[in-house]
Amino acid sequence: MSEVKVHDLTKTFGRVTAVRAMTFTAQAGKVTGFLGPNGSGKTTTLRIVLGLVRPDAGTALIGGVPYDRLASPRRSVGAVLEANGFHPGRRARDHLRVLADAAGIPRIRVDEVLGQVGLAGAADRRVRGFSLGMRQRLGLAAALLGDPQVLLLDEPANGLDPAGIAWLRGLLRGLADEGRTVIVASHVLSEVAQTADHVVIVSAGQVRFAGPLSEIGAVGNALESAFLKLTAPTG
Amino acid sequence: MLPLIRSEWRKLSTVRGPWLLLAAGPLLVVAGITGLVQSGGDVHDPAVQSKALAHVALAALFTLIFGIFAVAGEYRHGTVTDTFLSSPGRGRVVTAKLAVYAAVGAAAGLVSSAVALAVTAAWWSAKGGSYQLSAADSWRTLGGGVAVNIAFAAIGVGIGALVRNLAVAIAAALAWIALVEGIAGQLVGSGLARWLPFSASQAAGRADAGGASQLLPQWGGALALAGYAVVFAVAAMVTTLRRDVT
Numbered sequence: 001m002s003e004v005k006v007h008d009l010t011k012t013f014g015r016v017t018a019v020r021a022m023t024f025t026a027q028a029g030k031v032t033g034f035l036g037p038n039g040s041g042k043t044t045t046l047r048i049v050l051g052l053v054r055p056d057a058g059t060a061l062i063g064g065v066p067y068d069r070l071a072s073p074r075r076s077v078g079a080v081l082e083a084n085g086f087h088p089g090r091r092a093r094d095h096l097r098v099l100a101d102a103a104g105i106p107r108i109r110v111d112e113v114l115g116q117v118g119l120a121g122a123a124d125r126r127v128r129g130f131s132l133g134m135r136q137r138l139g140l141a142a143a144l145l146g147d148p149q150v151l152l153l154d155e156p157a158n159g160l161d162p163a164g165i166a167w168l169r170g171l172l173r174g175l176a177d178e179g180r181t182v183i184v185a186s187h188v189l190s191e192v193a194q195t196a197d198h199v200v201i202v203s204a205g206q207v208r209f210a211g212p213l214s215e216i217g218a219v220g221n222a223l224e225s226a227f228l229k230l231t232a233p234t235g
Numbered sequence: 236m237l238p239l240i241r242s243e244w245r246k247l248s249t250v251r252g253p254w255l256l257l258a259a260g261p262l263l264v265v266a267g268i269t270g271l272v273q274s275g276g277d278v279h280d281p282a283v284q285s286k287a288l289a290h291v292a293l294a295a296l297f298t299l300i301f302g303i304f305a306v307a308g309e310y311r312h313g314t315v316t317d318t319f320l321s322s323p324g325r326g327r328v329v330t331a332k333l334a335v336y337a338a339v340g341a342a343a344g345l346v347s348s349a350v351a352l353a354v355t356a357a358w359w360s361a362k363g364g365s366y367q368l369s370a371a372d373s374w375r376t377l378g379g380g381v382a383v384n385i386a387f388a389a390i391g392v393g394i395g396a397l398v399r400n401l402a403v404a405i406a407a408a409l410a411w412i413a414l415v416e417g418i419a420g421q422l423v424g425s426g427l428a429r430w431l432p433f434s435a436s437q438a439a440g441r442a443d444a445g446g447a448s449q450l451l452p453q454w455g456g457a458l459a460l461a462g463y464a465v466v467f468a469v470a471a472m473v474t475t476l477r478r479d480v481t
Contacts, residue, residue, distance in 0.1 A: 051323045052480040068323035085313040094249035102242035102321035
């Protein structure tokens with residue numbers, strides 16, 4: 001119902017083909033790990049799904065609808081794309097209120113999500129003084145603001161301390177167990193091995209593997225060796 | 236549309252930068268009028284009074300830069316991603332920005348006008364001059380000045396959306412005003428030069444423009460400026476809709 005379906009997606013920047021005929025589906029109720037080396041097209045794919053980048057060919061649908069046709073995007077999809085989309089002089093609570101205003105989300109949600117990501121105590125501080133981990137948490141708060149059925153997260157563990165990573169793992173698990181679709185782009189394989197139900201492994205803009213993590217085996221270094229084999233340059 | 240306008244307003248009201256920038260406008264008016272009187276401006280000459288009030292249009296330099304921040308500032312800080320996630324209809328985002336920035340530009344122009352009137356009155360009474368500029372011409376000068384502040388804010392929004400790189404956009408706008416328009420004016424001849432944006436803004440901000448000066452009549456300047464504002468707004472809209480946000 002709220003699955004994310006990417007079909008035959010292709011995107012070229014100048015002479016570089018960032019995404020090549022990419023096809024995969026992320027199911028509701030599952031955490032889908034979106035894995036690939038740097039420059040493999042993960043972020044570009046997420047940006048196409050979110051309507052920020054226009055594909056040359058193919059479709060990206062959320063619950064059967066492209067992002068820019070969603071009736072209220074922030075209530076359907078939450079995204080964390082970079083840990084730095086903040087005005088340094090704006091307070092955390094104000095950052096979220098700007099987004100809540102635009103999406104018509106009641107103000108009470110702002111304080112709810114600040115509590116949910118553990119930033120209640122920093123709500124009135126300017127983002128300038130935030131650590132990378134705090135910025136990640138604020139980005140997550142923004143993604144959760146509209147209580148969306150779909151979450152797209154690009155390297156959300158980046159900058160989090162071990163306690164933060166454990167907390168994030170629990171959060172993502174919980175969100176998926178509530179029936180939401182969770183996509184996590186990452187190259188921290190050990191983390192994905194602990195969180196994801198399904199994995200999509202991409203390299204050079206193409207899908208190399210898509211399926212349940214159990215098919216690869218989450219034991220020991222199974223994911224890492226599969227990843228390295230699947231993404232190795234092919235002469 | 237209303238939620239986006241509210242969001243744009245909150246973006247402005249929750250940071251300090253834009254207000255410090257806009258505060259420079261009235262300060263420039265105070266300094267400019269003071270300089271005019273101190274450098275020997277004749278306080279009995281209505282033309283000098285008009286020139287004093289016309290500083291309101293000069294203060295629009297700051298609403299221009301203010302406008303550039305609307306879109307280019309969002310690219311600078313990366314907040315543009317979240318803005319377009321909230322509203323994939325980017326045309327509506329640009330429209331909301333134009334509305335809010337034009338309204339704030341108007342407010343800045345009104346503050347500059349009030350300051351211009353007060354400072355002019357103070358200097359004229361200090362120097363024992365009689366205020367001879369007709370009320371109608373005073374209001375037309377100030378009204379034109381406010382209009383220039385609005386138009387420059389809108390043009391700034393357009394420049395920022397076209398260029399996106401904040402530093403380049405501001406440098407280009409300032410270079411145009413300080414240097415390039417003068418050179419371009421010499422190349423195209425004074426007949427056409429009067430229609431260039433900064434020259435048009437000077438005409439729009441003077442009730443006695445036209446006359447002996449090198450400027451268009453006030454209504455002509457205002458019309459030309461409105462044309463530039465529309466062109467930049469449309470260009471901002473078209474480019475913003477198409478571009479990838481990477």
